[in-house]
Amino acid sequence: MADPVSSFDVSRREFLEGTGAVALAAVAAVPALGADELPSVPHTAIQVTINGVKQKIDVEDRWTMVEMLRDGLGLTGTKIGCDRGECGACTVLLDGKPVYSCSNLAVWADGRSIQTVEGLAKGDKLDPLQQAFIDHDAPQCGFCTAGQLMSAKALLNNNPHPTADEVRAAMTGNICRCSNYNRYVEAVMSVSGARA
Amino acid sequence: MKTFSNVNARDAKQAVALSQQARKDGKTPAFTGGGSDLLGMVKERIITPDVLVHLRGMKGFDQIEQRGGGLEIGGQVTLDTISHHPLIRSRYAVLAEAAETVATPQIRNVGTLAGNVSQRPWCWYYRNGFPCFKAGGNTCFSIAGENQFHAIFGGGPSFIVHPSDTAPALVALNATFKIAGPGGDRTVAASDFFVLPKQNAAHENILKDDEFLASVHLPAPRPGTRSTYHKIMDREAWTHAVVSAAIVLEMDHDICRSARIVLGGVAPVPWHVPGAEKLLVGQKITPELIAKVAEVSIAGANPLAKNAYKVPLTRNTVKRTLTELTGLTG
Numbered sequence: 001m002a003d004p005v006s007s008f009d010v011s012r013r014e015f016l017e018g019t020g021a022v023a024l025a026a027v028a029a030v031p032a033l034g035a036d037e038l039p040s041v042p043h044t045a046i047q048v049t050i051n052g053v054k055q056k057i058d059v060e061d062r063w064t065m066v067e068m069l070r071d072g073l074g075l076t077g078t079k080i081g082c083d084r085g086e087c088g089a090c091t092v093l094l095d096g097k098p099v100y101s102c103s104n105l106a107v108w109a110d111g112r113s114i115q116t117v118e119g120l121a122k123g124d125k126l127d128p129l130q131q132a133f134i135d136h137d138a139p140q141c142g143f144c145t146a147g148q149l150m151s152a153k154a155l156l157n158n159n160p161h162p163t164a165d166e167v168r169a170a171m172t173g174n175i176c177r178c179s180n181y182n183r184y185v186e187a188v189m190s191v192s193g194a195r196a
Numbered sequence: 197m198k199t200f201s202n203v204n205a206r207d208a209k210q211a212v213a214l215s216q217q218a219r220k221d222g223k224t225p226a227f228t229g230g231g232s233d234l235l236g237m238v239k240e241r242i243i244t245p246d247v248l249v250h251l252r253g254m255k256g257f258d259q260i261e262q263r264g265g266g267l268e269i270g271g272q273v274t275l276d277t278i279s280h281h282p283l284i285r286s287r288y289a290v291l292a293e294a295a296e297t298v299a300t301p302q303i304r305n306v307g308t309l310a311g312n313v314s315q316r317p318w319c320w321y322y323r324n325g326f327p328c329f330k331a332g333g334n335t336c337f338s339i340a341g342e343n344q345f346h347a348i349f350g351g352g353p354s355f356i357v358h359p360s361d362t363a364p365a366l367v368a369l370n371a372t373f374k375i376a377g378p379g380g381d382r383t384v385a386a387s388d389f390f391v392l393p394k395q396n397a398a399h400e401n402i403l404k405d406d407e408f409l410a411s412v413h414l415p416a417p418r419p420g421t422r423s424t425y426h427k428i429m430d431r432e433a434w435t436h437a438v439v440s441a442a443i444v445l446e447m448d449h450d451i452c453r454s455a456r457i458v459l460g461g462v463a464p465v466p467w468h469v470p471g472a473e474k475l476l477v478g479q480k481i482t483p484e485l486i487a488k489v490a491e492v493s494i495a496g497a498n499p500l501a502k503n504a505y506k507v508p509l510t511r512n513t514v515k516r517t518l519t520e521l522t523g524l525t526g
Contacts (some may be wrong), residue, residue: 002372038198040198042199042200042202044202045465047295060199061198061199061200061201061202061248062198062200064197064235083239084236084239084240085232085235085236085302085303088300088302091302094306097276097301097305098301098302098305099302099305099306100232100302100303102233103231103235103236103303104230104231104232104235104247104306105202105231105235105308107202107250108202108250108252151301151302154301169301169433170301172300172301172433173299173300173301173302173303173434173436178218
């Protein structure tokens with residue numbers, strides 16, 4: 001497969017800023033990835049809103065969402081841990097709900113909206129949840145952190161003042177190899193303004 | 197991942213036609229809803245489809261509607277929706293509770309009712325590429341192998357357990373299933389959808405090529421009906437049932453009018469125990485009666501070398517579930 005990232009000329013930083021100008025540039029700039037080189041591989045043009053920016057992108061039907069995000073769009077904040085819907089490192093929000101991006105196809109995101117960890121900060125200002133993760137030393141090795149953030153974000157969007165049990169339930173699908181679960185719960189609770 | 201093409205079906209008729217066409221073209225089709233399990237099997241090369249027929253966009257199949265006093269649930273309704281739906285929570289609690297125990301929020305947000313009911317077994321031999329009955333072979337490796345999570349009822353020649361949490365709930369609720377296929381729709385009782393390995397060792401249900409579970413109908417609950425689902429796991433979350441119990445009771449004050457007890461995690465199908473139910477009908481439910489019902493619910497258990505612990509666990513799960521459902525203390 002051709003390296004799709006090299007032909008994708010919107011930088012990650014520009015993309016994160018998500019201005020209208022970047023949105024237009026992105027629509028114009030994303031080529032039919034790999035299609036010329038591998039004509040026999042089924043591929044589909046989809047339209048998907050990523051971190052608020054509407055994108056047109058040509059994806060191979062077999063691409064998972066996380067392959068589109070990481071390999072197609074250079075959004076490497078989302079991690080691939082187990083690649084089999086068990087660990088939660090790849091969690092993104094699909095129309096506001098947490099899903100495993102390794103276990104959904106990119107083509108299924110057509111017409112829908114994805115939020116990744118890159119969409120949390122506003123410019124250089126971290127989301128309060130990200131700051132709380134830092135303040136509580138929640139990440140240790142950090143590999144699961146992007147997924148933990150997205151599950152916590154989805155919870156707080158719908159339930160700004162959860163109980164500790166609700167936080168644990170919402171983050172059931174995110175495994176932390178360093179086993180720093182208590183700090184993650186404390187961090188989320190601190191943002192909700194409650195005590196664990 | 198292996199290459200394949202994805203086609204989004206508009207409706208059931210087109211979905212069936214797409215699957216049939218793929219087969220005519222010499223390709224292997226597979227229906228997909230949420231896809232969580234399917235993609236895992238493709239990655240592991242347990243299945244190797246060439247065409248995915250995607251069902252989630254089919255119009256109307258993600259709806260829950262009141263019909264004939266009962267409830268019609270589209271096969272593409274997600275487990276998350278089912279677990280939160282006010283009518284399901286209030287009238288069919290056993291189903292909402294079962295859906296809520298499945299896997300994780302990420303899976304429940306895309307996982308569908310039809311997919312949960314139709315999923316393949318999670319026996320570690322099948323999932324790790326052993327040529328067992330479920331993979332089209334003629335051996336069950338669990339018999340002489342690691343069988344701590346395998347069947348204690350209804351086993352042979354395969355000893356898988358049915359992995360679905362919603363399936364026992366649907367059988368307990370006397371649901372009917374609508375199956376879409378080449379001949380149009382056909383309807384079967386939920387209990388007739390699942391088949392034992394001695395009837396068909398390779399498949400867990402009656403679905404044939406180019407057929408899929410389209411929707412589920414729940415009959416109106418009789419007055420005084422209460423229900424619950426109790427799931428025992430080897431850790432607190434994110435796994436299948438070691439043993440589960442789906443129980444529906446129709447109560448007239450403290451007299452039981454009818455009872456449905458269906459067990460999960462213990463047999464290759466949702467395991468219905470009519471002998472235990474009969475003891476409850478027309479009776480005032482007491483702790484002594486519950487103990488007797490629990491004992492009868494394990495009649496005929498035939499454990500393998502490493503899963504005999506499931507027998508008392510099943511008995512006690514039935515006892516605890518009935519005790520909680522009737523508000524008695526054990």
